[in-house]
Amino acid sequence: MSATPEARSRPLEVALAGNPNTGKTTLFNALTGARAHVGNYPGITVERRVGTHEAHGVAWRVTDLPGCYSLSAHSPEEEIAHHALTGRTSDPVPDVVVVVVDAANLARNMLLLLQIAEIGRPVLVALNMMDAARREGIDIDVPALQRELGCLVVPMVAARGEGIEALNEAVAQVAANPALGQIAETVWPEPVVAAVAKARFVLGQFALNRPPESAGGVLWWLATDPEIADVEVPGLGAALLAAVPRPADPALDPRRLATVVRFARIDAILSRCVQRRIVTTSGRSERVDRVLLHPAFGAMLFILAMAGLFQAVFAGAQPAVDIVETAMGALSDLARTWLPDNLLRDVLIDGVLAGVSGTLVFLPQILMLFLGISLLEDSGYLARTAYLVDQLMARIGLPGKAFVPLLSAYACAVPAIMATRTMPDRRDRLLTIMVAPLMSCSARLPVYTLVTAAVFAHQAPVLGIFSLGGLVVTAMYALGFLLAIASAFVLRRTAIKGGGAPLLLEMPPYRWPRWRNVVRSLGDRAWVFITQTGTVIVALTVVLWALMTFPREGLDAGIKATRTAQAHALAGEPAQQTALAAIARDDAQVKLQNSIAGRIGRTIEPTIAPLGFDWRIGIGLVGSFAAREVLVPIMGQVFGRGSQADIDDRYAADVGKSMASAGALTPLKGLSLMVFFAIAMQCLSTLATIRRETNSWRWPVFAVVYLNSLAWLASFAVYQIGTRMGFA
Amino acid sequence: MASHTLDSIPAGEPFQVTRVALAGVLGDRLVELGFTPGAPVQLLRRAPFGGPLQVQVRDFVLSLRRADARAIHTAQAIPANQAA
Numbered sequence: 001m002s003a004t005p006e007a008r009s010r011p012l013e014v015a016l017a018g019n020p021n022t023g024k025t026t027l028f029n030a031l032t033g034a035r036a037h038v039g040n041y042p043g044i045t046v047e048r049r050v051g052t053h054e055a056h057g058v059a060w061r062v063t064d065l066p067g068c069y070s071l072s073a074h075s076p077e078e079e080i081a082h083h084a085l086t087g088r089t090s091d092p093v094p095d096v097v098v099v100v101v102d103a104a105n106l107a108r109n110m111l112l113l114l115q116i117a118e119i120g121r122p123v124l125v126a127l128n129m130m131d132a133a134r135r136e137g138i139d140i141d142v143p144a145l146q147r148e149l150g151c152l153v154v155p156m157v158a159a160r161g162e163g164i165e166a167l168n169e170a171v172a173q174v175a176a177n178p179a180l181g182q183i184a185e186t187v188w189p190e191p192v193v194a195a196v197a198k199a200r201f202v203l204g205q206f207a208l209n210r211p212p213e214s215a216g217g218v219l220w221w222l223a224t225d226p227e228i229a230d231v232e233v234p235g236l237g238a239a240l241l242a243a244v245p246r247p248a249d250p251a252l253d254p255r256r257l258a259t260v261v262r263f264a265r266i267d268a269i270l271s272r273c274v275q276r277r278i279v280t281t282s283g284r285s286e287r288v289d290r291v292l293l294h295p296a297f298g299a300m301l302f303i304l305a306m307a308g309l310f311q312a313v314f315a316g317a318q319p320a321v322d323i324v325e326t327a328m329g330a331l332s333d334l335a336r337t338w339l340p341d342n343l344l345r346d347v348l349i350d351g352v353l354a355g356v357s358g359t360l361v362f363l364p365q366i367l368m369l370f371l372g373i374s375l376l377e378d379s380g381y382l383a384r385t386a387y388l389v390d391q392l393m394a395r396i397g398l399p400g401k402a403f404v405p406l407l408s409a410y411a412c413a414v415p416a417i418m419a420t421r422t423m424p425d426r427r428d429r430l431l432t433i434m435v436a437p438l439m440s441c442s443a444r445l446p447v448y449t450l451v452t453a454a455v456f457a458h459q460a461p462v463l464g465i466f467s468l469g470g471l472v473v474t475a476m477y478a479l480g481f482l483l484a485i486a487s488a489f490v491l492r493r494t495a496i497k498g499g500g501a502p503l504l505l506e507m508p509p510y511r512w513p514r515w516r517n518v519v520r521s522l523g524d525r526a527w528v529f530i531t532q533t534g535t536v537i538v539a540l541t542v543v544l545w546a547l548m549t550f551p552r553e554g555l556d557a558g559i560k561a562t563r564t565a566q567a568h569a570l571a572g573e574p575a576q577q578t579a580l581a582a583i584a585r586d587d588a589q590v591k592l593q594n595s596i597a598g599r600i601g602r603t604i605e606p607t608i609a610p611l612g613f614d615w616r617i618g619i620g621l622v623g624s625f626a627a628r629e630v631l632v633p634i635m636g637q638v639f640g641r642g643s644q645a646d647i648d649d650r651y652a653a654d655v656g657k658s659m660a661s662a663g664a665l666t667p668l669k670g671l672s673l674m675v676f677f678a679i680a681m682q683c684l685s686t687l688a689t690i691r692r693e694t695n696s697w698r699w700p701v702f703a704v705v706y707l708n709s710l711a712w713l714a715s716f717a718v719y720q721i722g723t724r725m726g727f728a
Numbered sequence: 729m730a731s732h733t734l735d736s737i738p739a740g741e742p743f744q745v746t747r748v749a750l751a752g753v754l755g756d757r758l759v760e761l762g763f764t765p766g767a768p769v770q771l772l773r774r775a776p777f778g779g780p781l782q783v784q785v786r787d788f789v790l791s792l793r794r795a796d797a798r799a800i801h802t803a804q805a806i807p808a809n810q811a812a
Binding site for chain 2: 104289293383387400
């Protein structure tokens with residue numbers, strides 16, 4: 001063995017490349033253990049995983065490149081993989097590229113291997129999932145494959161840690177002798193050679209500040225989206241397109257010809273190294289699919305699985321949410337008694353701690369949803385769900401992969417938006433993110449309860465059986481869903497043009513989920529949410545607290561002193577306490593009314609009056625940006641009921657009744673308020689999540705503007721038409 | 729030999745790709761996934777209500793929409809299949 005004897009000044013750069021579903025991440029986890037860091041590549045939301053490993057006294061820095069089928073830059077993953085392999089990201093160029101290959105699906109996997117070798121990086125093959133190949137009756141002659149390719153081939157079962165030692169050895173050998181990592185170049189036919197020569201000439205003219213590219217490197221430029229080439233060097237894409245135009249017959253296109261020639265080479269190599277003992281194509285997975293994708297039975301199972309997932313997120317996470325809320329409530333009570341009563345205490349408790357709590361309460365739902373998704377994904381069923389609902393979703397203008405995120409948005413938009421990561425197309429994903437907040441989430445329920453209990457509870461049942469309140473709430477769900485479809489339709493033609501990516505979805509073989517991978521991905525997800533989304537939530541909560549607090553003008557000092565004196569004069573301790581509590585409540589009420597938020601409420605009153613809202617509800621609209629359900633305690637405070645942390649149905653109903661008796665809530669005004677809440681974007685945690693998932697403030701701002709305009713218009717229509725029709 | 733597009737062949741029977749008659753990125757992508765002339769392909773099933781198709785190409789299973797599958801031309805594989 002020949003691990004480099006010289007002391008390295010920097011760790012060995014090892015990149016893991018490979019198709020999706022090859023066990024690449026399993027191998028990465030096996031190599032790096034807990035010493036890994038998950039982040040994003042700058043500017044885009046492709047995940048970047050880097051970790052360390054040590055073998056034979058040599059430290060490695062391992063990068064798990066995004067999974068991709070090819071290096072032709074048709075997707076952000078492919079672009080990043082190519083850029084990482086050619087040193088165009090902030091990471092150093094890899095010394096050794098381990099191409100992880102699914103032994104049961106060699107031909108398609110080897111295309112990427114050839115492409116990586118063509119651009120000149122030293123490669124070796126991790127021939128993973130040998131057990132699955134054996135099960136499928138595929139015999140691979142590894143020494144022969146190694147001879148044919150000319151690079152090292154390490155058979156492995158990464159999930160069981162088999163072959164790791166041999167991989168350590170092989171990487172050390174290639175690091176010591178990069179020539180071991182070369183694959184003889186494919187012999188290109190004339191049209192490809194001619195195209196490469198023309199493109200090379202164009203590249204030369206643009207004087208890229210890099211050594212001349214290998215034929216494979218030039219082919220990458222040719223297969224690149226002209227837009228991407230233009231990002232790197234303005235005008236290059238167009239110049240390449242002019243030099244090598246696409247011929248009318250796609251079969252004659254040199255780019256495509258190159259792929260066909262690579263596959264011909266791969267087929268020739270495999271014909272000499274791979275034997276199939278079983279010729280039948282109906283493997284284990286196909287037999288499972290006959291049941292799970294059965295037209296009737298499969299649909300039933302699908303509905304069952306989705307109902308289970310939804311139930312887990314919607315209800316299953318609730319006990320944990322309660323624990324988080326109780327614990328955070330106890331913590332702030334503790335802080336309130338321990339810390340001196342001053343502004344610093346208030347900002348700590350009502351700003352920072354409230355923000356932290358507002359972050360942590362999302363964790364149970366996020367973990368529950370991602371537990372479900374990673375089990376579905378790891379088992380191979382998630383891809384099948386997209387197949388099953390693609391046609392249904394196509395009718396509402398979204399791809400099949402949008403189904404699970406949108407379903408979970410009925411519980412909460414925050415995990416739902418995070419779940420759009422499973423969607424491959426950027427525009428489809430953005431579109432799904434933009435309409436997900438329209439799904440009626442669970443935070444809207446307390447608001448619906450407030451209204452229905454106050455103004456719809458005592459109405460006669462519709463058709464004798466349906467309670468009016470129940471019907472109205474159902475209508476809100478329908479409204480959100482229909483508007484989501486309409487918005488998707490409009491956005492697809494305006495702000496998010498294009499997209500509608502073709503469905504080309506690999507259906508990976510069914511497998512038992514690997515608990516280690518599941519737990520690990522949950523941990524990563526939680527960490528990223530807390531550190532990146534959480535900080536934004538805390539910051540926004542502090543700002544909101546300031547709006548609702550300053551300038552702290554409560555009851556007039558004279559009045560307060562008189563009333564306090566009167567209270568103390570009352571007979572009996574309980575009566576005194578009640579009177580004092582009433583003073584404190586009134587003081588808080590006046591403070592809130594005089595706060596910046598209160599002033600905003602007054603200022604915006606002319607704009608919300610046509611919706612049937614007065615300035616007091618305006619305060620609620622400002623304050624409920626923290627979370628929709630916060631409307632209830634804010635209204636409690638404004639309407640003199642006092643605020644309460646635990647928003648149960650009875651409290652919501654009481655607040656609603658106070659509003660009704662103060663004239664702020666009538667059936668028509670209540671309906672208008674519900675419609676507004678069903679549509680409006682009023683959740684800063686969702687905004688922080690959109691910001692994190694789209695990597696810019698542009699989309700969260702867009703969501704606020706479009707959804708709130710829509711909410712205003714809808715409530716306007718409800719209230720104005722309702723008034724004209726004589727309702728009140 | 730009669731040419732059938734992938735969306736119209738009978739399920740469960742071995743066919744092979746003859747050509748991908750679609751220019752542009754989607755066509756490129758199909759070829760990169762292994763739909764090259766001579767590659768063994770089989771239609772496994774069609775999703776109900778005009779939904780996508782599940783097909784096996786070479787050694788893996790893929791789902792794609794019927795409209796896209798229409799661009800993939802196939803021919804019946806020789807019964808004594810000796811591909812690869």
